[in-house]
Amino acid sequence: MTNAPDDSTRDDFKDYYEGVKGRPPRPTLVQAADAFAAPGFAVDLGCGDGRDTVELLRRGWRVLAIDSSEEGVARLRRRDGMLENTALKARVARIEDADWPEADLINASFVLPLLDAEAFGRTWTRIGLRLRPGGRFAGQLYGPKDGWADRPGMTTHDRAAVERLASGFIVERLDEVETDEPTARGKPKHWHVFHLVLRKR
Ligand SMILES: C[S@@+](CC[C@H](N)C(=O)[O-])C[C@H]1O[C@@H](n2cnc3c(N)ncnc32)[C@H](O)[C@@H]1O
Structure with a gap:
């Protein structure tokens, strides 16, 4: 694969992880976690260096964190307290080839469009099959006006398609947001993002 310097589809996310270092958990993950009366078992797909995983662990969840990047998973494991944390399991795998046990929460922050x-x-x-009844999905999809929409290997959804994907669920959040903001790698970008929190019936 040839890689542009800001190619979100490339396998090397090292400079992405540097760019997002120390950032707080995603609001979609926080909303979904807040909605549970008690912690349970979560799967964090495309966990990266673990900004959402560590928040779940802090709240008492057990977490299976999956990412295709060895660098991302290594950075997660190097975070404070992670090596001895028995509530965390982390795996290097492509999420489309992976399977995981039934979960109360499946989080996929900024990975499914890739x-x-x-x-x-x-x-x-x-995701739909592995969520327990009453369980939640949190994550993002990209819309067709996203600056990366034409990149090979990426998938976007217009609003109607997002609503179709969400139709089997109780929709707790479906925010469509367009902004012009630099990427984690510092490049200008138009973002067209759907932020989702969905509850399985
Ligand atoms: C934009 S980052 C998001 C990381 C983290 N979820 C966050 O919100 O900061 C995308 C992550 O997805 C991972 N990734 C990309 N394609 C993947 C795939 N097919 N399977 C698993 N992980 C993937 C990358 O390695 C990277 O860590």
């Missing part, structure tokens, strides 16, 4: 359409479909189906 899958091609076939891999996305497979993964979305598995």
